[in-house]
Amino acid sequence: MSDTTANGNPAAIAGQAEYPAGRWLIAAVVGLAAFMEVLDISIANVSLSHIAGSLSASQDEATWILTAYLVSNAIVLPISGWLSQVMGRKRFFITSIVAFSIASLACGMAPSLAWLVVFRIIQGAAGGGLQPVSQAVLADSFPPRERGMAFSIYGVAVVFAPAIGPTLGGWITDNVSWHWIFLLNVPVGIVLTILAWLLVHDTAAYEKARKAKMAAGFTVDYIGLALLTLGLGCLQIMLDKGQDDDWFSSTFITTMAVTSGLSLLALVLWEPFQRHPIMDLSLFRYRNFSIANIMMFMLGFVLFGSTLLIPQFVQQVLGYTATLAGLVISPGGFVIVVMMPIVGMLSGRVDARWMVGIGLSLVSISMFHMTGFDLDSSYTQLVLARCLQTLGLAFIFIPVTSIAYVGVPPDKTDQVSAMVNLTRNIGGSVGISLVTTWLARRGQYHHEVLASSVTPYDHQTQALLHQLTQHFMAAGAAFNEARHQAQATIANLVAEQSQLMSFIDDYWILGIVIACLVPLSLLMSSGKEEH
Known part of the structure; x- marks a missing residue:
């Protein structure tokens, strides 16, 4: 048994007496809670134009619906461990579900954009505690040898949700109403509240340590809270x-x-x-925790960045509809659902370093494969590339999540969960921001380069212009009209090719970044310290 296990954790010393008999049902409950929260990060993306039109707002103004949620969510995530210690983990978890459900109801009934943004701030803040608390409950409810499988349930929730979110949001908006992308959370939240009240309990060791800390004179780090929020x-x-x-x-x-x-x-x-910091930064002295945070940052970077990039590629370059673009992404989510339990069973039997290395390699290969996409790429090619990518992500999430707890004192579980989830979400925000910027900048660059070669002095350009002019004249257009149509066609070809090349550049960059992380996986623990 590890030093961590023996380091004053009564639950561990007593064997499995502290582990609840219904822990697999608990895993399903907390996994669904995390799924509900992560889903709301992406489910509204495809509905912004409908929401803007319904509430008489511009598209730019409507993007504050996304920003408001992400900002409040990011602020609460790192302090959720601290809040759990103040309120008690079960009480904080149920409070978060109830507040999230009420805020979702308010979002669905919002009379104006301003009120919708306010309610999204509340919804994001309430949801900020659901991910880390769910993960902490799993860590304390399962013995180390079963944690890999338990984290697979959580992994399905937090990785599958952003993959299925745009598709689900688009379908609900097109077939029902955008209001229901928020109202859907209400009945789910009611069921989760009842189940969490019946099933989730703070362990005796956790509650004893929490009360001892409060009795010793727990103080609020107001300055730390203000700095973190800002x-x-x-x-x-x-x-x-x-x-x-x-x-x-x-x-x-x-x-x-x-x-x-x-x-x-x-x-x-x-x-x-x-004495009682909002964020326990001393955790970064543990090697596994530090490396796990780097890996989680990159997992969020690739997961959210590529989930944004691929639908844009198929819609802007290949002309897919929003629904068909969602169907390109969704099969990868189902690969996650299938693979997570398998990886969970392998966790503890296979060296975590090899699993993460294989996962990173698969993701990198999938990104390099996407650099071969062109205007003739088929739906099947796109789906297979996405499935290969999500296959790699499945091999990364569970080992990295499990490794983050190795060597860390048991009473720091809440802080570990909070910071690992924070780094993944920030990685996702950075990923979305950077791939969007690279796409725009590289598109401008390629357009300038291609346009500079399309001149009256270029023989190939003149030959193509003449050929197209003749084509349009044969279709019945007068010479001047045919000439203008030919010039417009060439301009469209330049824009189309420059856009394609900018996407390919993004895929190259993501592939190289992920490939550089493969050696880092060798520095992690093998994961055997848990057993």
């Missing part, structure tokens, strides 16, 4: 609005960046000297 809030706004406002050419974005940087730096300097 730093993460400004960071999320900068990432979400940066490309729209042309990044640092905008005074607003520059102000957000400077404020975020200074606040987070002050937080790092302030927290180590606090």
